[in-house]
Amino acid sequence: MVKICCIGAGYVGGPTMAVIALKCPSIEVVVVDISVTRITAWNSDKLTIYEPGLEDVVKKCRGVNLFFSTDTEKHISEADIVFVSVNTPTKTRGLGAGKAPDLTYWESAARMIADVAKSDKIMVEKSTVPVKTAEAIEMILTHNSKGINFQILSNPEFLSEGTAIQDLFYPDRVLIGGRETPGGQKAIETLKEVYSHWVPEDRIITTNLWSAELSKLVANAFLAQRISSVNAISALCEATGADVTEVAHVVGKNTRIGPKFLNASVGFGGSCFQKDILNLVYICECNGLPEVAHYWKQVVKINDYQKTRFVNRVVASMFNTVSGKKIAILGFAFKKDTGDTRETPAIDVCKGLLGDKAKISIYDPQVTEDQIQRDLTMNKFDWDHPIHLQPMSPSAVKQVTVTWDAYEATKGAHGICILTEWDEFKQLDYKKIYDNMQKPAFLFDGRNVVDPEKLREIGFIVYSIGKPLNAWLKHIPVVA
Ligand SMILES: NC(=O)c1ccc[n+]([C@@H]2O[C@H](COP(=O)([O-])OP(=O)(O)OC[C@H]3O[C@@H](n4cnc5c(N)ncnc54)[C@H](O)[C@@H]3O)[C@@H](O)[C@H]2O)c1
Numbered sequence: 182m183v184k185i186c187c188i189g190a191g192y193v194g195g196p197t198m199a200v201i202a203l204k205c206p207s208i209e210v211v212v213v214d215i216s217v218t219r220i221t222a223w224n225s226d227k228l229t230i231y232e233p234g235l236e237d238v239v240k241k242c243r244g245v246n247l248f249f250s251t252d253t254e255k256h257i258s259e260a261d262i263v264f265v266s267v268n269t270p271t272k273t274r275g276l277g278a279g280k281a282p283d284l285t286y287w288e289s290a291a292r293m294i295a296d297v298a299k300s301d302k303i304m305v306e307k308s309t310v311p312v313k314t315a316e317a318i319e320m321i322l323t324h325n326s327k328g329i330n331f332q333i334l335s336n337p338e339f340l341s342e343g344t345a346i347q348d349l350f351y352p353d354r355v356l357i358g359g360r361e362t363p364g365g366q367k368a369i370e371t372l373k374e375v376y377s378h379w380v381p382e383d384r385i386i387t388t389n390l391w392s393a394e395l396s397k398l399v400a401n402a403f404l405a406q407r408i409s410s411v412n413a414i415s416a417l418c419e420a421t422g423a424d425v426t427e428v429a430h431v432v433g434k435n436t437r438i439g440p441k442f443l444n445a446s447v448g449f450g451g452s453c454f455q456k457d458i459l460n461l462v463y464i465c466e467c468n469g470l471p472e473v474a475h476y477w478k479q480v481v482k483i484n485d486y487q488k489t490r491f492v493n494r495v496v497a498s499m500f501n502t503v504s505g506k507k508i509a510i511l512g513f514a515f516k517k518d519t520g521d522t523r524e525t526p527a528i529d530v531c532k533g534l535l536g537d538k539a540k541i542s543i544y545d546p547q548v549t550e551d552q553i554q555r556d557l558t559m560n561k562f563d564w565d566h567p568i569h570l571q572p573m574s575p576s577a578v579k580q581v582t583v584t585w586d587a588y589e590a591t592k593g594a595h596g597i598c599i600l601t602e603w604d605e606f607k608q609l610d611y612k613k614i615y616d617n618m619q620k621p622a623f624l625f626d627g628r629n630v631v632d633p634e635k636l637r638e639i640g641f642i643v644y645s646i647g648k649p650l651n652a653w654l655k656h657i658p659v660v661a
């Protein structure tokens with residue numbers, strides 16, 4: 182029986198390995214992690230992450246051919262294929278701080294493999310890493326190999342949170358990069374065989390190692406660039422009376438552009454886009470390509486601009502101050518159908534409003550109070566380290582309350598900000614909400630989930646990203 186071990190039981194390691202186990206009953210899959218809490222949760226009824234469909238898959242395979250363990254050494258040494266799916270955070274200090282990825286966890290995983298391996302292994306890069314990482318890993322492995330043969334493959338993951346299981350069941354493509362040597366090609370074939378259990382052959386792309394590593398960064402950069410492009414246009418729409426939804430619809434009808442990923446928003450979030458673009462920027466700089474670096478940096482800059490613009494719009498509209506006012510935040514996760522808050526725009530918006538002394542009341546169907554408090558007190562990029570290495574939140578932010586009910590969160594509020602596009606926010610009784618708010622009642626829709634006209638009929642002053650403005654908002658200058 183082929184044995185797979187995956188190092189890192191996070192948002193990628195957990196779901197990808199669960200799907201491999203489900204689709205390949207003849208393969209034993211063990212997911213290991215240094216975090217005891219995470220492994221305990223994976224072995225319990227309350228999985229460590231919320232992802233539609235994941236629980237079903239895990240329940241079907243756990244204890245059969247899918248296992249979660251902290252016994253890293255044992256399972257690495259027994260495995261034929263070792264996936265590495267650990268964190269690759271942005272460096273916070275030293276060379277490349279604020280841009281380059283911190284490969285500490287990667288390197289320690291590679292050293293662990295070299296230490297405990299007793300037989301030949303294929304090591305698969307599942308984490309998103311800078312191009313040429315495989316070369317560094319090869320060096321660590323071969324210098325410590327004790328005669329063992331290691332083949333390194335790059336097999337970046339393209340799943341999106343909230344749709345991870347569907348993305349894994351029906352991937353647009355699976356990418357496998359390897360060395361162009363007979364050993365490298367044989368390793369590619371071995372991994373290809375695993376995916377062939379459910380992925381059609383024409384969707385499995387094989388390339389050289391560097392193309393595979395780079396393609397992952399570029400794919401994310403292109404996706405994020407689309408959002409920054411439409412978000413930049415949203416500002417122009419507000420200034421001119423055009424409607425960004427209509428503009429995006431028209432533009433997306435061009436088959437060369439396509440309709441997906443053109444929703445204007447308060448900004449993109451998530452653990453990947455910003456980190457991966459900064460990584461790309463750093464690689465360009467290191468390769469003497471400052472113009473290319475500058476080009477991609479703008480995608481992140483526009484995203485920051487969009488978040489600041491949103492906060493300024495809220496404060497300016499509410500008579501230039503939110504001091505002492507209750508602002509309800511609907512949605513804290515970085516997108517719907519996930520409880521993940523990494524780099525969520527809600528953090529920046531809340532911090533901006535707190536900076537103006539607002540009192541904030543937050544409701545998100547999947548995010549706990551503890552998580553929100555941690556997010557609002559943590560420094561930039563600290564969130565991307567294994568949980569047990571993250572700083573504890575020193576003291577709760579007192580001006581923030583968290584509830585499990587949208588009506589409670591909005592009761593007595595002066596304004597509402599919608600920051601995640603949860604479907605349930607479309608169905609709320611906005612008349613009831615309006616009746617329980619201070620007047621004038623403001624609503625700032627950062628995800629374009631509500632119908633602004635209907636809400637204006639109720640009496641709200643509504644701001645929707647990139648849409649024609651209320652008469653009141655039109656005359657208020659907003660400086661981002
Ligand atoms: N989250 C996504 O949607 C997504 C999608 C595609 C790619 N990626 C990439 O995949 C990688 C992992 O992302 P994630 O979201 O799963 O991160 P995560 O933080 O959820 O999980 C990483 C896990 O690795 C563990 N870990 C770290 N060092 C370890 C070690 N030496 N031994 C054992 N376990 C160790 C951590 O404790 C943590 O549980 C990143 O490079 C990310 O960029 C993420």
Ligand SMILES: O=c1ccn([C@@H]2O[C@H](COP(=O)(O)OP(=O)(O)O[C@H]3O[C@H](CO)[C@@H](O)[C@H](O)[C@H]3O)[C@@H](O)[C@H]2O)c(=O)[nH]1
Nearest residue numbers: 338339340341342408442443444446449450451453515516
């Ligand atoms: O039209 C859109 C689409 C998305 N977003 C926002 O963009 C962010 C990222 O969304 P999405 O890409 O759907 O989720 P991720 O889970 O971050 O997935 C991205 O990052 C992963 C990690 O690398 C990749 O594997 C995926 O292919 C890539 O889509 C979220 O805040 C979304 O709300 C918008 O604002 N407008």
